[in-house]
Amino acid sequence: MILNIFKYYPPKSSTSTSSAQALKGGFFTSPLEGRLRGVITSCLFIITLISFAQKTSQIEILNANSLEFDQTLGNNAKRLIGNVQFKHDDALMFCDSAYFYSETNSMDAFSRVRITQGDSLQLFGDSLNYSGTTKKALLRGNIRLINTDVTLTTNYLDYDRANNVAYYFGGGTLISKKENNTLTSKQGYYYPDTKSFFFKQDVLLTNPEYTIDCDTMQYNSDSKITYFYGPTTITNKDQFIYCENGWYNTKTDVSKFFKNAYLYSDKKIIKGDTLYYEKKTGFGEILCNGSINDTIENILLEGDLIHLYQNKDSVMITKEALLTQLFTDDTLFMHADTFKLSTQFIKNDSIPNQTDTIRNLFAYNHVKFYKLDMQGKADSVLYNFSDSTVNFFNDPVIWSDENQLTAEFIYLLMKDKKINSIYLNNDAFIISKADSLFEHFNQIKGDSMIGYFVNDELHKIEVMQNAETIYYGRDDDGKYIGVNKAKGNNMLIFIDDNKLSSLTFIKDPEATLYPIKEPSPKDVTLKGFNWRVTERPKDRFDIFVR
Numbered sequence: 001m002i003l004n005i006f007k008y009y010p011p012k013s014s015t016s017t018s019s020a021q022a023l024k025g026g027f028f029t030s031p032l033e034g035r036l037r038g039v040i041t042s043c044l045f046i047i048t049l050i051s052f053a054q055k056t057s058q059i060e061i062l063n064a065n066s067l068e069f070d071q072t073l074g075n076n077a078k079r080l081i082g083n084v085q086f087k088h089d090d091a092l093m094f095c096d097s098a099y100f101y102s103e104t105n106s107m108d109a110f111s112r113v114r115i116t117q118g119d120s121l122q123l124f125g126d127s128l129n130y131s132g133t134t135k136k137a138l139l140r141g142n143i144r145l146i147n148t149d150v151t152l153t154t155n156y157l158d159y160d161r162a163n164n165v166a167y168y169f170g171g172g173t174l175i176s177k178k179e180n181n182t183l184t185s186k187q188g189y190y191y192p193d194t195k196s197f198f199f200k201q202d203v204l205l206t207n208p209e210y211t212i213d214c215d216t217m218q219y220n221s222d223s224k225i226t227y228f229y230g231p232t233t234i235t236n237k238d239q240f241i242y243c244e245n246g247w248y249n250t251k252t253d254v255s256k257f258f259k260n261a262y263l264y265s266d267k268k269i270i271k272g273d274t275l276y277y278e279k280k281t282g283f284g285e286i287l288c289n290g291s292i293n294d295t296i297e298n299i300l301l302e303g304d305l306i307h308l309y310q311n312k313d314s315v316m317i318t319k320e321a322l323l324t325q326l327f328t329d330d331t332l333f334m335h336a337d338t339f340k341l342s343t344q345f346i347k348n349d350s351i352p353n354q355t356d357t358i359r360n361l362f363a364y365n366h367v368k369f370y371k372l373d374m375q376g377k378a379d380s381v382l383y384n385f386s387d388s389t390v391n392f393f394n395d396p397v398i399w400s401d402e403n404q405l406t407a408e409f410i411y412l413l414m415k416d417k418k419i420n421s422i423y424l425n426n427d428a429f430i431i432s433k434a435d436s437l438f439e440h441f442n443q444i445k446g447d448s449m450i451g452y453f454v455n456d457e458l459h460k461i462e463v464m465q466n467a468e469t470i471y472y473g474r475d476d477d478g479k480y481i482g483v484n485k486a487k488g489n490n491m492l493i494f495i496d497d498n499k500l501s502s503l504t505f506i507k508d509p510e511a512t513l514y515p516i517k518e519p520s521p522k523d524v525t526l527k528g529f530n531w532r533v534t535e536r537p538k539d540r541f542d543i544f545v546r
Contacts, residue, residue, distance in 0.1 A: 058105055059132040060087040064098075076102045084109070088132050091117045091161060095128065105132035113139065115159070121192050122146045123159060123166075135161035143168070147192050149178040150221055154188075166190040174199075176221060179250060182206045183219070195221040203228075210236040212248070224251035240264040243275070253279035269293040270308065282310030290317070294341075297385060298417075299361075300324040301339055313343035313359075320544075323363070327417050330456075332371045335543040336363035336381070359385040367392075368543040373456045374419070375399045375537045378410075388414035398422070399536050400458050402432045405451070406530070422451040422458075429528055430461065434472040442500060443470040443526045444493065458495050467491035468526055471500060473513070483524055486511035 061067075065082025073079075078100045086093040086100075086107065096111035107130050115123040115137060126141030137159040145152040145159075145166055154172035159165070167189050174183040174197065186201035197219045205212040205219075205226065215230030227247045234241040234248065234255075241264075243257035255277050257263075262271040263284075270293075272286035286292075286306035292315055293300050304319035316338065323334040340362040348354040361383040368377040379394030390412040392398070398405045400422075407424035414420060424430075428449040434440040447465035451458050468487040475481050488505035495501060505511075514523065537543050 056105065056133050057089055058102075059100065059107060059130075061085075061100060062087050062092075070099070073099055073101070078102070088130070088135075089161075091115060093128070093130065106130060107132075115139075117161070120148050123157075125157070137161065145190065147190075147195070148221075149176055150195070151175045151177075152188075152190060164191065164193050166192070179221075179224065180207055181250070183217075185217070197221070207250070210234060223249075225249045238265055241275075241277075246275075255279070265310065266313070267295045269295065270306075272306065277308075282308075282312075284308035284310065292317075292341075297359075298326045301341065303339070315339075315341040323361075327371075330372050332369060333540040333543060334363060334367065334369035334381070336367040337365035339363055357386075361385070366546055368537055370537040370540045370543050373401060377535060377537075390414065397532055397535065399533075400451075403458060404431045404532060404536075405429070406532075407448070419453045419456060421453065424449040424451070427528060428463070429526075429530075431529065431531060440472050440524075441470070441529070441531065442472060443468075443529060444491075445469070445526045445528065446491065461493040461495070463491040463493070465489065467505070469493075469503065470524055470526060471503065472516075480516040482516055483514045484511060485514065485523065 062085040064080035064084045068079040070077050070079045080098045080100060084095050084098045094114040095109035098107055098109040100107045109128040113125045113128045123139060123145050125139035125143040129138040139157045141155055143154050143157045152172055152174045154168040156170040157166060157168040169187050171186055172188050183205045185199035185203040189198040199217045203214050203217045212234050214228040214232035218227040225247055229245055232243050243261035244259035246257035248255040257275040261275045262269060263275060272290035273288035276285040288304050290306040291300060291302040301317050301323055303317035303321040307316045318338045321336055321339050323339055325332040342360050344358045346356045346358060348356050363381040367381045376398035378392040378396035382391040392410040396410045398410060405424060407428040408426035411423050412419055425448050428446050430444040432442045434442050444463060445468040446463035450462045452460040467490060471484045473481045473484050486509060488507060488509040490506035492504045492506060493500060
């Protein structure tokens with residue numbers, strides 16, 4: 001090609017000064033010829049680079065007890081027997097016997113094969129096929145790869161020295177003595193430069209403290225971080241973890257799990273889009289669609305941000321926080337800005353060597369709950385699991401069937417997962433609508449009250465101190481006969497089928513019966529009356545509405 005270029009531009013025969021100056025040392029120096037000269041120089045430079053890149057070093061024979069030529073294997077094929085040693089670049093290869101093919105710069109080695117590279121990497125096997133051109137070593141049978149404290153055993157391993165990558169298939173076992181880890185898988189890649197491993201298919205990592213079972217895993221022996229992909233389980237004596245993506249730092253015991261992740265510990269099932277967990281401190285964080293299912297208390301806590309303090313057996317839930325509790329025939333749904341589940345361990349002074357456990361659930365700010373037979377709201381709620389009491393603070397209101405109950409402070413006493421009684425302390429007030437067509441309200445007021453439930457229905461009410469009542473009386477046909485307004489010191493009320501069946505003043509009663517049309521509105525309204533039905537949750541979703 002170079003000759004053809006010169007052919008089309010022959011030197012001129014003119015001996016003029018300009019033409020003579022153009023000839024110098026046999027090269028053309030006209031503008032066009034100068035450009036051609038640049039092209040030629042570039043082509044020669046590229047050809048030199050290609051030739052340099054394609055140059056490969058030859059495999060060297062360092063030792064053999066005997067050497068024979070075997071033309072049946074190819075031209076210049078050599079058979080080496082006894083204490084055979086080869087060298088290729090910085091790698092040394094040993095075996096009992098070998099075939100060396102100088103024309104292809106390759107070899108086959110047999111029996112007690114060993115490869116050493118540098119100070120840390122050693123390979124052992126039954127047989128080896130090695131190419132000095134590609135720098136690929138194919139080892140078969142009883143293979144061991146040793147790199148510092150890591151040992152890999154398999155029967156099929158390919159080692160690419162050019163890229164320093166080892167690949168095994170057909171099953172392998174990796175043991176790290178320092179970390180006391182044993183890993184098995186069907187396939188695996190090992191990158192000695194970065195001490196990174198990549199495993200696929202039936203991956204199982206065992207340690208005296210935990211076991212990891214997954215489809216795909218990546219592990220770095222320097223950082224001690226394990227990454228896993230696909231369905232994965234992590235099991236130890238205290239926990240069971242499942243995810244389909246995540247990582248675990250085996251050195252710091254810190255982990256993060258994604259995609260359908262959940263954790264089972266202390267009879268609690270913990271779920272979330274992202275689970276972060278520190279085993280040493282017991283701290284965990286759950287992000288997005290988080291939930292904690294307490295199987296002992298039958299309570300499900302949900303939220304988009306959950307902090308878990310395992311060592312204190314405590315939990316804090318925020319962002320769309322929701323509590324769900326199963327009862328015998330019903331379910332309670334409660335929403336608040338924040339839920340906190342805490343556990344206290346208190347020494348029992350009366351019994352030696354015994355510690356009492358007190359568990360409380362706190363609900364903070366804008367608490368609302370819904371249950372088929374009861375609804376309510378308050379600024380904050382405290383549930384004590386030890387004595388089964390539920391305390392409502394700061395402007396609480398509870399609706400039970402047709403009754404609205406309010407006081408400065410309210411608490412419920414539970415028994416066998418059913419409401420046993422309700423206590424209304426300070427400015428206690430109960431209101432129920434007497435008629436669905438008219439704004440007629442039955443009212444009970446007192447300093448404090450106790451309501452008793454039977455089968456989740458309000459059955460009896462005790463009113464203590466300064467009892468007052470307004471009641472719309474009816475005859476047997478259901479027609480109004482008047483408005484009964486009474487007051488006294490203490491009062492006892494019985495309710496049947498959500499209707500007042502009897503009313504008894506215990507001390508100092510005063511009562512007046514007004515004809516139905518006679519009393520004025522102020523006569524049929526007790527001081528402090530506040531019908532708050534618009535605040536009542538209508539269903540489980542209404543508890544999120546403020």
